[in-house]
Amino acid sequence: MNSPQSVAGRSAEEIAQVFRDAGYDATVEQSTKKGTSGNAVQVRIDRHPEVTNVQVHPGGGRHTPAGSPYWKISTSTKGKIWVVPADFKGADQLNGTIIRYE
Known part of the structure; x- marks a missing residue:
């Protein structure tokens, strides 16, 4: 949580492995949420004191180009x-903290 931008460039499996290596259960699954592109992959983290989920989106769709x-x-x-x-696109309409990467 001290450097959230550290997820940039990492796949869902790589992120899950970081949590596993730290002793947490992490499951990777395809997103099934309606109203989205369906391209996102979820990393569900169990028992972590702060992080509950990391969604990895490959790009393409309404927010970013492919x-x-x-x-x-x-x-x-x-x-x-x-x-x-x-x-x-649309960062000003999101709920939460926005961190940009290059």
Whole structure:
């Protein structure tokens, strides 16, 4: 949580492995939420004191062009943290903290 931008460039499996290596259960699953592109992958983290979920989106769709990924970190302490590229559209309409990466 000290450097949320550290997820930038990482796949869902890589993020899950970081949590597993730290002793937490982490499950990777395809997102099934209606009203989304269906391209996101969820990393569900059990028993972590802060992070509950990390959504990894490969890009493409309404927020970014194809190949321009972004991440949404859901926490129990700081709400949602979005790690987004400079070309992300609609950041001002999101709930949570926005962190841009290059």
